[in-house]
Every structure is written in structure tokens, then in C-alpha cells.
Amino acid sequence: MTEVIVLNGGSSSGKSGIVRCLQAVLPDPWLALGTDTLVDAMPAFLQVSDAGIEFAPDGEVIVGPEFRTLEAAWIEGVAAMARAGARVIVDEVFLGGADSQQRWQKALRDLSVLWVGVRCESAVAAGREVARGDRTIGMAASQADVVHRGVVYDLEVDTTHAESMECARTIAAHVR
Amino acid sequence: MTEVIVLNGGSSSGKSGIVRCLQAVLPDPWLALGTDTLVDAMPAFLQVSDAGIEFAPDGEVIVGPEFRTLEAAWIEGVAAMARAGARVIVDEVFLGGADSQQRWQKALRDLSVLWVGVRCESAVAAGREVARGDRTIGMAASQADVVHRGVVYDLEVDTTHAESMECARTIAAHVR
Amino acid sequence: MTEVIVLNGGSSSGKSGIVRCLQAVLPDPWLALGTDTLVDAMPAFLQVSDAGIEFAPDGEVIVGPEFRTLEAAWIEGVAAMARAGARVIVDEVFLGGADSQQRWQKALRDLSVLWVGVRCESAVAAGREVARGDRTIGMAASQADVVHRGVVYDLEVDTTHAESMECARTIAAHVR
Amino acid sequence: MTEVIVLNGGSSSGKSGIVRCLQAVLPDPWLALGTDTLVDAMPAFLQVSDAGIEFAPDGEVIVGPEFRTLEAAWIEGVAAMARAGARVIVDEVFLGGADSQQRWQKALRDLSVLWVGVRCESAVAAGREVARGDRTIGMAASQADVVHRGVVYDLEVDTTHAESMECARTIAAHVR
Numbered sequence: 001m002t003e004v005i006v007l008n009g010g011s012s013s014g015k016s017g018i019v020r021c022l023q024a025v026l027p028d029p030w031l032a033l034g035t036d037t038l039v040d041a042m043p044a045f046l047q048v049s050d051a052g053i054e055f056a057p058d059g060e061v062i063v064g065p066e067f068r069t070l071e072a073a074w075i076e077g078v079a080a081m082a083r084a085g086a087r088v089i090v091d092e093v094f095l096g097g098a099d100s101q102q103r104w105q106k107a108l109r110d111l112s113v114l115w116v117g118v119r120c121e122s123a124v125a126a127g128r129e130v131a132r133g134d135r136t137i138g139m140a141a142s143q144a145d146v147v148h149r150g151v152v153y154d155l156e157v158d159t160t161h162a163e164s165m166e167c168a169r170t171i172a173a174h175v176r
Numbered sequence: 177m178t179e180v181i182v183l184n185g186g187s188s189s190g191k192s193g194i195v196r197c198l199q200a201v202l203p204d205p206w207l208a209l210g211t212d213t214l215v216d217a218m219p220a221f222l223q224v225s226d227a228g229i230e231f232a233p234d235g236e237v238i239v240g241p242e243f244r245t246l247e248a249a250w251i252e253g254v255a256a257m258a259r260a261g262a263r264v265i266v267d268e269v270f271l272g273g274a275d276s277q278q279r280w281q282k283a284l285r286d287l288s289v290l291w292v293g294v295r296c297e298s299a300v301a302a303g304r305e306v307a308r309g310d311r312t313i314g315m316a317a318s319q320a321d322v323v324h325r326g327v328v329y330d331l332e333v334d335t336t337h338a339e340s341m342e343c344a345r346t347i348a349a350h351v352r
Numbered sequence: 353m354t355e356v357i358v359l360n361g362g363s364s365s366g367k368s369g370i371v372r373c374l375q376a377v378l379p380d381p382w383l384a385l386g387t388d389t390l391v392d393a394m395p396a397f398l399q400v401s402d403a404g405i406e407f408a409p410d411g412e413v414i415v416g417p418e419f420r421t422l423e424a425a426w427i428e429g430v431a432a433m434a435r436a437g438a439r440v441i442v443d444e445v446f447l448g449g450a451d452s453q454q455r456w457q458k459a460l461r462d463l464s465v466l467w468v469g470v471r472c473e474s475a476v477a478a479g480r481e482v483a484r485g486d487r488t489i490g491m492a493a494s495q496a497d498v499v500h501r502g503v504v505y506d507l508e509v510d511t512t513h514a515e516s517m518e519c520a521r522t523i524a525a526h527v528r
Numbered sequence: 529m530t531e532v533i534v535l536n537g538g539s540s541s542g543k544s545g546i547v548r549c550l551q552a553v554l555p556d557p558w559l560a561l562g563t564d565t566l567v568d569a570m571p572a573f574l575q576v577s578d579a580g581i582e583f584a585p586d587g588e589v590i591v592g593p594e595f596r597t598l599e600a601a602w603i604e605g606v607a608a609m610a611r612a613g614a615r616v617i618v619d620e621v622f623l624g625g626a627d628s629q630q631r632w633q634k635a636l637r638d639l640s641v642l643w644v645g646v647r648c649e650s651a652v653a654a655g656r657e658v659a660r661g662d663r664t665i666g667m668a669a670s671q672a673d674v675v676h677r678g679v680v681y682d683l684e685v686d687t688t689h690a691e692s693m694e695c696a697r698t699i700a701a702h703v704r
Contacts, residue, residue, distance in 0.1 A: 017307030023571035024306050029580075029594050031569045031602070041559045043551035044485060052557075066557050070614050074559070077609030086601030127341035130200050131193030133396060165303035199395035205404075205418050207393045207426070217383045219375035220661060228381075242381050249438030250383070257429030262422050309572060369659030376658050479693035482552050483545030517655030 002175045003082045003111045005030075006090045006104060008151060009118030010143030011059075012129040014159035014167070015091045018118065021168030022089055026175060031081065034091030038074050042067070059138025061095055072103070079107040093143060098150030116171055117148055117156040124160050178351045179258045179287045181206070182266045182280060184327060185294030186319030187235075188305040190335035190343070191267045194294065197344030198265055202351060207257065210267030214250050218243070235314020237271055248279070255283040269319060274326030292347055293324055293332040300336050354527045355434045355463045357382070358442045358456060360503060361470030362495030363411075364481040366511035366519070367443045370470065373520030374441055378527060383433065386443030390426050394419070411490020413447055424455070431459040445495060450502030468523055469500055469508040476512050530703045531610045531639045533558070534618045534632060536679060537646030538671030539587075540657040542687035542695070543619045546646060549696030550617055554703060559609065562619030566602050570595070587666025589623055600631070607635040621671060626678030644699055645676055645684040652688050 005022070009015045019032045039053065046052025051066035063071075082088045094100035101115075120128075125140035155174050157167040181198070185191045195208045215229065222228025227242035239247075258264045270276035277291075296304075301316035331350050333343040357374070361367045371384045391405065398404025403418035415423075434440045446452035453467075472480075477492035507526050509519040533550070537543045547560045567581065574580025579594035591599075610616045622628035629643075648656075653668035683702050685695040 016309075017304075020309040020572070021303070021307050024573065029571050029574050029598060031598055032571075033569050037565060037569065041561050041565065043557050043560075044482075044489075044548070045552065046557050070557060070559055073609045073612035073614030076612035077605040077607075077614075079605075080608030081601045081605030084601035084604035086598050086605075124339060127197070127339050128193075130396075131197050131340035133192075133196040137396075163300060163303050164307035196396070200397065202395075205395050205398050205422060207422055208395075209393050213389060213393065217385050217389065219381050219384075220372070220658075220665075221376065222381050246381060246383055246438050249433045249436035252436035253429040253431075253433030253438075255429075256432030257425045260425035260428035262425030262429075306572075313572075368661075369656075372661040373655065373659050476691060479549070479691050480545075483542075483549050483692035485544075485548040515652060515655050516659035 001112060002087070002114050004088050004090060004108055004113045005116060005171065005175065006092060006113060007116045007118050008092045008094045008101070008147060009120065010125060010140060010145075010147050011093065011135060012125045012132065012140040013118045013120040013144070014128070014164055015118050017164035018157070018159075018167045018171070019089050019091050021165045022171060025165075025168055025172050028087055030087045030089050032089045032091060033078055035093050036091070038071060041074075042070065046070075055136045055139070057138070059136050059140070059142045061139065061143075063095065075103060075107045079111065082108070082111050094147045094151055095143070097146065097148065101151045112176075114155065114171070114174055115153045117151065117153040118167070119148070119156060119158040119160070120144065121160045177288060178263070178290050180264050180266060180284055180289045181292060181347065181351065182268060182289060183292045183294050184268045184270045184277070184323060185296065186301060186316060186321075186323050187269065187311060188301045188308065188316035189294045189296040189320070190304070190340055191294050193340035194333070194335070194343045194347070195265050195267050197341045198347060201341075201344055201348050204263055206263045206265050208265045208267060209254055211269050212267070214247060218246065222246075231312045231315070233314070235312050235316070235318045237315065237319075239271065251279060251283045255287065258284070258287050270323045270327055271319070273322065273324070277327045288352075290331065290347070290350055291329045293327065293329040294343070295324070295332060295334040295336070296320065297336045353464060354439070354466050356440050356442060356460055356465045357468060357523065357527065358444060358460075358465060359468045359470050360444045360446045360453070360499060361472065362445065362477060362492060362497075362499050363487060364477045364484065364492035365470045365472040365496070366480070366516055367470050369516035370509070370511070370519045370523070371441050371443050373517045374523060377517075377520055377524050380439055382439045382441050384441045384443060385430055387445050388443070390423060393426075394422065398422075407488045407491070409490075411488050411492070411494045413491065413495075415447065427455060427459045431463065434460070434463050446499045446503055447495070449498065449500070453503045464528075466507065466523070466526055467505045469503065469505040470519070471500070471508060471510040471512070472496065473512045529640060530615070530642050532616050532618060532636055532641045533644060533699065533703065534620060534636075534641060535644045535646050536620045536622045536629070536675060537648065538621065538653060538668060538673075538675050539663060540653045540660065540668035541646045541648040541672070542656070542692055543646050545692035546685070546687070546695045546699070547617050547619050549693045550699060553693075553696055553700050556615055558615045558617050560617045560619060561606055563621050564619070566599060570598065574598075583664045583667070585666070587664050587668070587670045589667065589671075591623065603631060603635045607639065610636070610639050622675045622679055623671070625674060625676065629679045640704075642683065642699070642702055643681045645679065645681040646695070647676070647684060647686040647688070648672065649688045
């Protein structure tokens with residue numbers, strides 16, 4: 001039985017929409033947690049200091065050591081939720097590519113995980129970033145490719161021409 | 177010179193995304209106002225009473241007499257903003273079809289208006305409604321066709337297969 | 353009959369809470385509009401350019417010429433709504449003190465207006481700004497006094513020791 | 529060393545504001561997680577079905593069996609985060625009073641916990657609920673007392689007459 005679904009993709013690639021559709025089409029209730037949940041849980045000062053995260057003017061995200069420490073504990077905790085019986089969808093942005101995946105792989109080593117890549121052409125993601133109106137402009141383009149570097153997936157979906165619901169149904173078909 | 181752009185389309189047809197893209201691609205600054213602005217400005221009790229608006233379990237929206245009174249004054253005010261020199265994009269849901277359009281036509285009679293229909297196939301809009309996660313399920317499907325009944329446009333866009341940015345560029349090309 | 357209530361106070365002085373309580377306790381439905389509505393209606397580029405508004409690192413707000421043009425039309429439009437029969441509560445931050453009030457006085461000259469000052473001790477407002485977690489730190493302190501300079505009121509309330517609901521009832525007692 | 533701070537109080541008692549102030553005044557970075565985080569992570573269908581949570585018209589919250597299952601795993605996971613080195617502030621609403629506390633006590637048994645009660649007079653909390661404008665009316669009053677029944681605290685704060693920042697400083701003084 002699939003215990004964790006990890007979705008990885010750049011900002012404005014459409015992950016959150018897919019997650020909500022997945023929660024609607026999967027017959028069991030799944031918890032949805034992710035980078036946004038973690039960032040919201042951080043103190044405000046970690047969001048604007050060198051110790052936390054910074055949004056460079058071009059949309060690049062820089063993550064500091066204190067962010068990393070809390071993130072490591074967060075990952076352990078999410079793995080523990082899955083072990084305690086919650087089925088969990090993790091919505092992630094692997095800024096470090098393969099290195100980021102390894103952090104999750106290590107924590108989830110004894111669990112059955114479905115690794116999903118969420119692709120979106122950079123120009124399309126950049127347009128959607130403008131349409132959303134709530135994200136730093138430039139993040140979509142700067143993350144579109146880099147987050148997939150060296151990452152290994154069971155399955156990839158591409159939101160460039162497919163709707164969130166369509167992608168969710170494709171993923172759901174791989175959940176055991 | 178185009179003084180007002182009115183976008184009409186059902187819930188989850190993609191109007192707000194197009195509006196933000198339009199504001200980004202149009203060289204002048206345009207104010208964006210619409211149904212959502214008006215509803216947010218209403219007292220909470222008008223949002224759950226027969227005098228205001230109600231969301232039926234199937235997503236249908238019922239609008240009462242006190243809502244209509246405030247709405248009429250709102251429309252006059254938005255027209256006055258345009259007359260006072262602000263270029264305005266109006267993001268509307270013509271629940272009454274042609275009747276709703278006439279209310280706006282009357283208020284904007286002396287202004288140069290670009291009327292734009294925003295279409296989206298009902299099933300696709302319904303999927304996006306699930307993906308958004310912040311709307312009463314059923315609104316997208318119940319409004320997809322009814323809001324266009326008898327309404328006359330200068331231009332129509334369809335978000336079923338086109339991105340918000342693409343639709344915005346099409347509309348912007350018609351703005352004088 | 354009071355046609356417009358204008359509330360003026362610094363960021364985190366508690367205006368929005370008072371407005372929602374006013375809408376709840378006043379027997380008629382009143383529209384609530386304000387600086388936040390206007391800023392949300394602006395294009396994103398006006399919120400980060402010299403032509404629009406800027407948030408200085410210390411929380412000071414700098415407003416540019418293109419913002420002023422749209423604001424002037426907005427004020428005219430809000431006045432037109434009141435003339436068309438909507439009772440309107442305006443939630444404002446008079447960054448220019450008496451000059452800001454004069455802009456509104458001119459537009460509302462033929463209407464019956466209740467001018468209300470919303471005070472809050474600077475240190476208390478600064479604490480609430482931290483508690484809210486969604487405002488640039490420093491705005492509360494930098495605006496607490498400056499927005500009241502030279503402004504004339506019919507009535508003042510102070511949220512330092514009084515609840516929003518209490519202030520709303522005090523104001524409602526002055527509405528004819 | 530205090531590893532977890534658990535804040536318990538009814539809706540609109542001011543917990544979230546205290547949490548943000550605590551994160552600002554405590555020298556180390558603390559993660560803030562709570563009931564709201566969990567509810568946001570749930571599928572939409574659990575928020576409107578007998579299996580999940582329901583908001584009765586009078587503001588009472590009813591929690592179903594599928595919600596309980598996910599909640600149990602969530603609590604285990606939060607405890608695991610603390611064991612993995614994150615200092616965690618938990619913002620909770622003990623709808624079941626002492627029973628709810630026992631669920632957390634069991635999961636946190638080997639950790640150093642500071643139990644904090646957040647009180648607010650029912651009538652004041654009800655007024656703040658109206659002022660917030662984003663909560664079902666009635667929750668504040670229906671939860672004000674019931675959430676504290678049989679619950680044991682190291683420390684209690686009362687937001688009826690004290691600011692969030694003041695309460696946060698009181699709590700911070702008890703953190704080792």
C-alpha cells in the first residue's frame with residue numbers, strides 16, 4: 001500500500017491544485033503537507049534573515065542553516081505521521097535537486113513512497129505566476145528546471161497542457 | 177480610448193487570472209474591481225440571509241433585494257471612477273445574463289467599453305474549482321453557460337485550452 | 353441621515369475590526385471600502401515602483417504620482433456610490449494628515465459625513481502588528497501619530513484599552 | 529530545556545496572536561503548528577461530512593472518526609518533530625477538555641512540555657469573532673469554557689484585558 005506520495009515541482013508548476021484534486025479523487029482521506037506548511041510554521045524572522053530563507057529580487061530562494069535544522073526535524077515528523085497510519089501527500093520544491101530528494105529518501109526509507117515529478121514549461125509557469133498575483137515574480141522561471149536535477153521519479157506529469165484534475169487521476173491510478 | 181473593460185464569465189472560468197495578466201501587460205495602470213470586491217464590502221449578514229446572497233448546496237447563487245440596492249449604487253460608483261479618469265477593469269458574473277449586462281450598460285452608457293466574454297467548458301471549470309479549494313463546489317458548473325445568455329460581446333476568449341496570459345494579450349490587442 | 357462614516361487611523365490601530373463590528377451592529381446594510389480595497393485593485397507593478405507605493409524597510413509608506421491619480425478617481429467613485437444611495441464606511445490611513453482629509457472633504461462636500469479618529473498607543477499597535485503577522489513591521493509605529501496631524505473629527509475612539517465592538521457601539525450611537 | 533509549548537484555548541481567545549509574538553520574543557526559532565494546520569491539511573470532504581468535522585449553526589464543532597484517525601497520527605508526528613530537535617509551539621482547541629489533553633500527554637510523555645491555558649471572557653471573545661470576520665459566529669462563545677474542563681496547566685494567561693505581546697512575555701519567562 002502506498003503510504004506517502006511526494007510531489008516535486010517548481011513554484012507555479014501547479015502542485016497545490018493537483019494535491020487538492022488528489023485528495024478529492026483518492027477514496028481514503030490523505031493529509032496534505034508541504035513546503036508552504038513548513039514556511040508558515042517558521043518564525044517571521046527566519047523568513048527575512050540569513051539564517052532562514054530569503055527571496056532574491058530575481059525570485060531565487062536562499063535557505064539558511066536555522067531553516068535547515070527545523071526542516072530536518074519537520075521531515076522526521078512527517079515520516080512519523082505516515083508510520084502512525086496517516087496517508088500523506090507531500091508537496092515539495094527540491095531547490096537542491098537530488099540532495100533534497102536524499103533528505104526525504106532517508107527519512108522515508110521504510111515506507112512505501114510514490115515519487116512524482118510535476119513539470120511545467122518555464123514560460124507557462126511564469127505566466128501563471130503573474131495570473132496568481134501572490135508570488136514573487138521570477139520564482140517560477142528560476143525553479144522550473146533546477147528542482148528536477150538528478151531527481152528520480154516513479155511517475156511524471158506535465159501541467160503545461162494538462163489540467164490539475166487530469167494529472168491527479170494519472171497519479172491516483174498509480175496509488176496502490 | 178477604451179475607458180472600461182468588462183469581463184463576464186462563470187465562477188472558476190479564469191477571470192481573475194486574466195485580470196492580473198491584463199494589469200501586467202497593459203502599459204497604463206488600470207484599476208481592477210468586480211463582484212468579489214463588492215461581496216467583500218458587504219456586511220456579513222447579507223451573505224447568509226434572504227436579503228443578501230445565498231449559496232445553495234448545488235452552488236447556485238441567489239441574490240436578494242438589499243444586495244441589489246447596494247449593487248446598483250456600486251455600479252454607479254464604478255462608472256464615476258471611470259469618468260473621473262481611472263481606467264477600470266470590471267470582473268463580473270452576470271447571473272441574470274442579458275439583464276445583468278443592461279444594468280452595467282445603462283451606468284456606462286457615455287463611456288467607451290470593451291465587453292469581453294470569458295468562456296470555459298463546464299467540466300474543465302468544475303475541475304479547476306476542486307483544484308482551487310476555496311469555492312463552493314457546484315458554482316462553476318451551474319454558472320458556466322447561464323451567465324452568457326443573451327449577453328453581447330466585442331470579444332470572447334476561452335480558457336479551456338488557452339492560458340490566462342494568452343487571453344490577456346488577445347484582449348489587450350483590442351484596447352485602444 | 354449619516355451617509356458616509358470615515359474612519360482614519362494608523363496601521364494596526366484596529367480599524368478593520370471596528371468596521372466589521374459596525375456593519376454588524378448598524379441596522380441598515382453599509383458598504384465597507386478603504387485603502388486596502390484600493391491597493392488590492394491596483395496593478396502589482398504600482399506596488400513596487402516609484403510611481404505607486406513603496407514600503408520602506410522601517411515601515412514608512414511612500415506614495416507615487418500614478419497611485420495618486422487612481423486614488424483621486426477612486427475617491428470620486430466612492431462619493432458617487434453614497435450619492436446613489438449606498439451608505440458607506442470608509443476605512444482610511446491619512447498618510448498626509450490634514451491634506452488627505454481635504455481630498456475626501458472635497459469629494460464628499462454635499463454628503464452628511466461622520467468623521468471618526470481611531471487612536472491606538474504606538475507601542476500597543478506595534479505589538480498587535482507582530483501578533484497579526486501579515487504586515488511589514490514598523491508601519492504601526494511610524495503611522496500612529498502622523499495620520500492624525502491636523503485632522504478634524506466628530507468623534508474619536510481609542511482601541512488601546514477598548515474592544516472593537518465597544519468602539520463600534522460608540523460610533524453607531526452617533527449615526528443618525 | 530522546554531521542548532514543547534502547548535497553548536489551549538477557545539476560538540477567538542487570541543492564541544494565534546500569542547503564538548506569533550512568542551516566535552518573535554523567544555531567542556531560538558520555534559515551529560508553530562496547531563489545529564488550523566491540521567484542518568488545512570485535511571481533504572475538503574472531511575470538512576463537511578459526518579466522518580470529518582462539521583460546524584453546527586450555533587458554532588459547535590463536531591468531529592468524526594476519520595478526523596480522529598488522522599489527528600492521532602498528526603499528534604505522533606508533531607511529537608517526533610520535537611524529539612528530532614525542533615522546538616514546537618502547539619496551538620490547540622481541546623474540544624474534549626481533559627480527554628483531548630490526555631491524547632497529547634501520551635504522545636509527549638518523554639518530552640519537557642509547558643502547558644498553557646489561554647482564557648478569554650466569553651462575551652469579549654464573541655465580539656472579537658465578529659471583528660475578525662472570518663469565523664463562524666458562535667464558536668467563540670460555545671468553546672470559551674468547555675475547552676478548559678479538567679485540563680491542567682503550568683500557567684494561564686487571560687487575553688480579556690492583556691495584549692498578545694504581554695501574554696507572550698509572561699509565557700516566555702517560563703520557558704527554560
